[in-house]
Amino acid sequence: MMELIPENSTFVASFSPSKILDHTGITVDDNGKLQLPGALKELMEFNQKDLDEGIATLQSAEIDPSANVYVYSSITDVNDASAVMLAISKDPEKTKAAIEKEIKESFKTVGDFAIIAKSDMCIAIKDDIIAIFGGNKIENAEEFAKEVFTKKEKSVLDNENIKSTLNADADVNYYINLQSYMKLMAGISPQVSLLSGFVAGMDGSGISIDLSNNEININSELFADENSDIMKLIKDIQGETSTDFLKYMPAKAKLIFATGIKGEKLAEFEQVKNALQMISGNPSFGNVNCVELVKSINGPIAFGLDADLKSPMTTLAGTFVITTSKAQEWKKLFETLLSISGGMPMQFAVEAKSDVVIVKFGMNNSFALDASSNEDAKKVFDGSFYGFWVGLNVDGMTMYVDTQVKDLNKGTAKFYINGKDGNRMIFGDYPLFFKALDSYMKPKPAASDSFEPEPDYYGDDTEIEETPVKEL
Secondary structure: OHHHOEOOOOEEEEEOHHHHHHHHOOEEOOOOOEEOOOOHHHHOOOOHHHHHHHHHHHHHOOEOOOOOEEEEEOOOOOOOOOOEEEEEEOOHHHHHHHHHHHHOOOOEEEOOEEEEEEOOEEEEEEOOEEEEEEHHHHHHHHHHHHHHOOOOOOEHHHOHHHHHHHOOOOOEEEEEEHHHHHHHHHHHOHHHHHHHHHHOOEEEEEEEEEOHHHOEEEEEEEEEOOOOHHHHHHHHHEOOOOOHHHHHOEOOOOEEEEEEEEHHHHOOOHHHHHHHHHHHOOHHHOOOOHHHHHHOEEEEEEEEEEOOOOOHHHHOEEEEEEEEOOHHHHHHHHHHHHHHHOOOOOEEEEEEOOOEEEEEEEOOOOOOEOOOOOHHHHHHHOOOOEEEEEEEEEOOEEEEEEEEEOOOOEEEEEEEEEOOOOOEOOHHHHHHHHHHHHHHHOOOOOOOOOOOOOOOEEOOOEEOOOOOOOOO
16 A cells, blocks of 8 residues: 555554554454453443444454554645545455445445545545545545555655655554655744754654553654754764763652753854854843853753642752853853742752752752662663653552653653552553542642531520539
8 A cells, every 4th residue: 555655745654453452452352342451441431332333333344454554644735634544445345335334325436446425534445445535635536536546656665764664563653754844834834934944954754653561662763864964963962961960850850851962062053053142142141151151061951850749839849950061150140040030939049060050949949869779760861862751650550751862863762650569550551540640639628727616506496405514
């Protein structure tokens, strides 16, 4: 089917129904009823009858779950947001019969394909290929279906970047044509054109999502000309984060972000230099030389947060850290900014060491620093250009999220939840964590401080006899 998808598509996605069902633990029993794993059935609200009827319709349609399903769009106009879905039928005649029964319309034969349309959706079938589309393509459905089923002179098979993305051994694969997307977005907002300099030389981005082992694993790759200005900049400015900065993060941090920066090269980039010079000319900032301050950065810029989820606004604790050879100058800048901001309820403290400046903030700055013992975070940031880590514990269950970029144009991300026994939870039990999180964060009704004495009567006029108190 990939030979039917034009190379210049704005986006292309492929997904494997059989892999998704297998990895999520969702099955269909011998009676055609959907079986949800773990706590999913108890926690999800759905109409079992409607669900069973939907599964029965899909089964009778004979769509092949072992074959990839493709979705693509060659959007060139903001008013044309239609997409095409391609799937494989195991038995085209049974597929037609099931669709006709469901939508109560009949297929029309046009040349070598059959087509049916209702409302804003159209379905066409040629041989064993099913094409579904909508939008304004309905107006010329037959012509568009003919175009869909025509092998393209230049298809995604002729583009190694798209082909490698769609053929990745994952549950879901996605490719976006950045140049085409930016042209489309520029039609929506002229301000988008200002970003064109940053994406010049970038062809596209590929993402693959794997759901095996009860984890969500994401691999991303940026396809770009390595000799383009933006790729040279990224290569020049990227520096490793190491893990030394963790000692300046809140000891019980639930979120940590860090990226390694070589400021000398960053300050040379034209757009960055212009912005820094404009800020430097503002007397509110104390006429500081921002270009020289940025040049002094040589290492991680990091951010960490901690808070009790029951009352995050009153327990917020965080730090912002810059690795720099001009720590005192950075401290002076931050103190100037804080002095003119005013009126903020949080407390701030700025400290300059030999190679870092630390901004500590929160409702109470007495919280302890040093997250060096966080082994999970260490694995994320060790040797990374960019890293992001989240660890939330609720009712004995822990949710982890992390993102890493170690290569110039490749990144990974992971999401999983460990149960109360410390082992990985199955996807079907993931809702237990979010249910507990919702309950944990839900405001509790405040206890009443007022005291109302019990009434001294029952009913209308029934007086209570006082019991005499004997003196001791």
